[in-house]
Amino acid sequence: MECCIVSALCGFALFFVLFLFLWFFADADFTLLKANLFGQSPENKLKGLVVWVTGASSGIGEELSYQLAQCGSRLILSARRQDELNRVKHRCLERSSLKDEDIFVLPLDLLERTSHEEKTRNALQQFGRIDVLINNGGRSQRSLCLETSMDVYQALMELNFLGTVSITKLVLPHMTQRGTGSVVTISSVVGLAGAPLSTGYCASKHALQGFFNSLRCELADYPEILISTVCPGPVKSQIINNAFTEELDKPIATVPSQEHKMPTSRCVRLMLVGIANNIKEMWISQQPVLGFYYIWQYTPTFAWYVSNLLGKKRVQNFKAGVDADSAYFTKPKTS
Ligand SMILES: NC(=O)c1ccc[n+]([C@@H]2O[C@H](COP(=O)([O-])OP(=O)(O)OC[C@H]3O[C@@H](n4cnc5c(N)ncnc54)[C@H](OP(=O)(O)O)[C@@H]3O)[C@@H](O)[C@H]2O)c1
Numbered sequence: 001m002e003c004c005i006v007s008a009l010c011g012f013a014l015f016f017v018l019f020l021f022l023w024f025f026a027d028a029d030f031t032l033l034k035a036n037l038f039g040q041s042p043e044n045k046l047k048g049l050v051v052w053v054t055g056a057s058s059g060i061g062e063e064l065s066y067q068l069a070q071c072g073s074r075l076i077l078s079a080r081r082q083d084e085l086n087r088v089k090h091r092c093l094e095r096s097s098l099k100d101e102d103i104f105v106l107p108l109d110l111l112e113r114t115s116h117e118e119k120t121r122n123a124l125q126q127f128g129r130i131d132v133l134i135n136n137g138g139r140s141q142r143s144l145c146l147e148t149s150m151d152v153y154q155a156l157m158e159l160n161f162l163g164t165v166s167i168t169k170l171v172l173p174h175m176t177q178r179g180t181g182s183v184v185t186i187s188s189v190v191g192l193a194g195a196p197l198s199t200g201y202c203a204s205k206h207a208l209q210g211f212f213n214s215l216r217c218e219l220a221d222y223p224e225i226l227i228s229t230v231c232p233g234p235v236k237s238q239i240i241n242n243a244f245t246e247e248l249d250k251p252i253a254t255v256p257s258q259e260h261k262m263p264t265s266r267c268v269r270l271m272l273v274g275i276a277n278n279i280k281e282m283w284i285s286q287q288p289v290l291g292f293y294y295i296w297q298y299t300p301t302f303a304w305y306v307s308n309l310l311g312k313k314r315v316q317n318f319k320a321g322v323d324a325d326s327a328y329f330t331k332p333k334t335s
Pocket of ligand 1 (some may be wrong): 036054055056057058059060061078079080081082099108109110111136137138139140159187188190231232233234235236237238239240242
């Protein structure tokens, strides 16, 4: 009997050590990593599907377009800058066996909600259906709450939250009519956690999480419709260059280094694996940020404590003009 208990404890300890070891090298939650190893491949599941990507002119949306093209998906590419969308289309054609008519460039401003009905009609007319909507377009923020104008807060909610809700509401009736489809929304680690210098951005991503978690429940009668939210940590892109600051038209002063961020291609590959395997929420980030998702989810009191410690340093760095993102351990400049 004693021997059995000792063996069970040893087995458990071994499993725990192995788990910690794997977790140390993980760059996504375990459900997603399991799907990446044993699940359906995006190449099989996404081939021939019509995918509408917003924010396709740069960063994550641009890389999504390339990888989806390589999977054989037909694409509707949207963002404000038509020349950039044409560039992305051209590169998609170079990298895949898609033909010109398989990729439709559809310029769209998420802030101009009155245009969304017509844009959705155009998108539907092009291929006759939309199988997957990827709500990716959005902007971040780098400014202290007390110094940020209400116009910036309004713009963040209008763009990241209401713009996304508007397109989703227009595409959804088409999906419910067909009884199938996927709405995938790029949220963020700050859709789950809090972060200084990003109060409005964080709020807009929390709003998206609440909206889509509720929508998923409302659509319980449609088991073939996937509502998925993706929560990436820091990923290489133009997000900080384009971030809102204290005022609407004020550009960012210090563009931080991207060195510590996850390669865009790896993040997007994991997203496509998640979509191919119907995963409802994906956490994608390298360590140590991945650890934050877990402590925010399972031990919020501890998360508040740690976030306050790190957040204090981040605010100090920001005020001292040091790269707030990657310089937690850099001594602020003294004047
Ligand atoms: N990179 C990260 O570390 C990270 C982490 C978590 C979540 N995310 C999320 O990932 C998504 C993509 O961001 P990214 O990192 O790829 O940044 P990015 O390189 O700046 O790309 C943002 C995209 O959004 C589009 N966009 C901006 N304003 C728009 C508007 N008014 N209407 C339509 N499209 C608009 C931009 O195109 P135009 O300028 O041509 O309109 C661009 O294609 C965002 O939702 C972001 O919040 C990013």
